[in-house]
Amino acid sequence: MxxxxxxxxxxxxxxxxxxxxxxxxxxxxxxxxxxxxxxxxxxxxxxxxxxxxxxENMLYIFLMVTLMIGAATQNARKKGASIKGITWKLVLTFVVIEVLTQGILLGLQITPPTAQYIIPLSGMVIGNSMVLGILFLNRFTSEVASRREETELILSLGGTPKQAIQKSLLASIKASTIPTIESQKTIGLVQLPGMMSGQIIAGADPLKAVMFQLLILFLLLTTAIVTSIMLGFLSYPTKFTERMQMIE
Amino acid sequence: MEKQQAAIYLNSVTYRAGEKEILHEITGTFAKGKITSVIGPSGAGKTTLFRLCNGLLSPDSGRIQIDGRDILSLDPISLRRQVGIVLQQATMLEGSVRDNLALPLQLAGEDLSEEEAARIVQEVGLDTDILDRDSKSLSGGQKQKVSIARTLLNRPQILLLDEITSSLDRVSKQDIEKLILQINREYGTTVIWITHNLEQAKAVADQVWVMMTGEVVEAGTADLLDHPEKEAVKQFVKEEEA
The missing domain is CATH 1.10.287 (Helix Hairpins)
Structure with missing residues (x-):
């Protein structure tokens, strides 16, 4: 152009x-x-x-990924303001996602260990994890509020905080993960994904573009479920006191 | 009342919600094996007192002892099993009555047997047919009875009932009154219940606590409501009877 x-x-x-x-x-x-x-x-x-x-210096790649995690945390933490220590919980989630996905990609030599692959893929993973994190935190806050009576009932009967909040937690994990799974069902039918379109426009073989797009899609499935589960299990204890009472 | 005969002993218990003081230096005893009615106008702090005794809240100052042991020395889970509470709203979880009854046992990693399910519903005056009904389809009275049965499955030594008859018809109220007496007599369970109905408070109680604006203004045997000493209690009784 x-x-x-x-x-x-x-x-x-x-x-x-x-x-x-x-x-x-x-x-x-x-x-x-x-x-x-x-x-x-x-x-x-x-x-x-x-x-x-x-x-091709690994230090720069590391700095770039750190910057991405910092920006994603800054963006998502506003939605979890009611959760104590949300900043480090988000940082930990993004770091685990990044290490897990890049560990598999590089460890199994699915992608080469070059900046050209690591940075864009990290961007997609962390970016999606951020959106998922925001979706999860929104849903979790409203689920906890709407199921308060139920949660207190379980506590009053001698349930642990984990037992008491389980329904809110599972509903939030499911609700924030479903859009990722649903969007994959119609992909290619309604619209071509952005990365694949970009590659095709840039002159890549459409089948190669499809293969890369599939890699991204599968990567995002893991990102979605791991983000929600990690944030969920890191966040729910902050809703209770040491005496297993719900925090107002 | 001697402290050692207390199911629950409160010593200068104060509880604040933010800046607002809900309970102010409550001191008193709920006698072991007896039925106590707690009465008083809305906002007196009755429900908060119950939630403190069940460990759903902790006091800002003062001490609570359950059966002679400081509440803070008890594990919250065993405390809540020992001091059962039936909340006013009779919250039902999704699923059948059987699912709801199974809850306290499931929380402890146990299963509810068919015999136990049948026994407990009959004990609270319900037919066994109700076990398979959707819990959300029950009437107010049925929900309260299932709530009591659910709490009883933890075999609590102390049972706190928070205004469980306030929205019920006369027949259901009488059923619950009989049930309270039965639970107390058969198991020796200490029952403490909040009611707005003075006749109920007198009929189904050995002792009465009258609470107003976060304080216990009068406490004694059930007939104190016939001859209250404090002017505020006289006024309250007069208004309630009007």
Whole structure:
């Protein structure tokens, strides 16, 4: 894509700006901020990636992944503000997911140990884990509130906190994991996944693109279930006191 | 009442919810093997007192002893099995009556036998047909009876009943009253129950506690309601009887 062609893509920004102005939707400022931010952020990442790919230094890869985990934690922690120590719980979850997935990919030599593979795959895994984490924390907070009577009943009968909160925990894990499983059922039928589309546009063999896309999909299944389960089991004890009482 | 005869002994128990003081320096005894009615207007702190005794809450200051042992020295799980509580809302879990009755045993890693299920429903005055019914389809009175049966399956030494008859019709109320007397007489269980009904409080109790604004204003034998000493209690009795 030439620079001129890239400039011309700004037409797709002009269209919403004109429509927003005409219909007085008030979206102009946010659209402009989003446009400028995406240009700066993506170019910055592009240059950083170019530098890392060329240097092939493991330290830079490590720093890049650390940065991703930091950003994902910062984003997700707001949703879990009611959970004590949510920051380190998120960090631990993202680290475990990253080590687990990269451990399998690199250990079994499914992907080569180069920045070109590690960084984009880590980005997808941590990004999805972050979204899953937010979904889980939202659902868990509302489940705990709506099942409060039931939870207290089980405690009052001599149940442990884990027994008392089990239904809320399982319902939240299931609810946050289902969208990932459901979206995989229709993939390729409704829309082509972003990464696969990108590879095809860049001239890759469609079948090779499909194979990589499948790798990502399966990776995200593990990411989804491990994120929800880990966050769930790390979070539920914070809802109780040492005397096994529910915290208001 | 001597401390050693106490099922529950409270010494200067205070509980706050945030800035608000719900219970203020409660001191008193619930006699072992007896039935005590706790009465008082809404907001008196009666339910909070029960939740403290069952260990669902902890006091901010003061001490609670169960059968002579400080509540904090007891494991919360064994405390809650020893001091059973039936909550006002009679919460039913999804599933059948049998599933609900099996809950306390399952929590302890045991199963509810068919004989035990049949025995307990009959004991609380229900037919065994009810075991397979969806718990959500029960009437208010049935739910309360199943709640009592569920708590009884833990074989508690002390049973706390939190306004379990408030939304029931006259016949169901009488059934529950009989059941309370039966549980107390057959098993020697100490029963402490909250009621708004003064007639009930007198009829089904050896002792009465009158609570107002987080304090015990009068306590004694059940006939104290006929001759209250404190002006506030006289006023309360008058209003309730009106």
């Amino acid at each position: 030439s620079f001129l062609a890239l400039l011309l893509t700004l037409i797709f920004v002009l269209i919403p700006l004109i429509l927003s102005k005409t219909l007085r939707l008030g979206l102009e400022k946010d659209t402009l901020i989003a446009t400028v931010r995406s240009i700066i952020q993506l170019f910055a990442v592009g240059y950083v990636l170019q530098f890392i790919f060329e240097s």
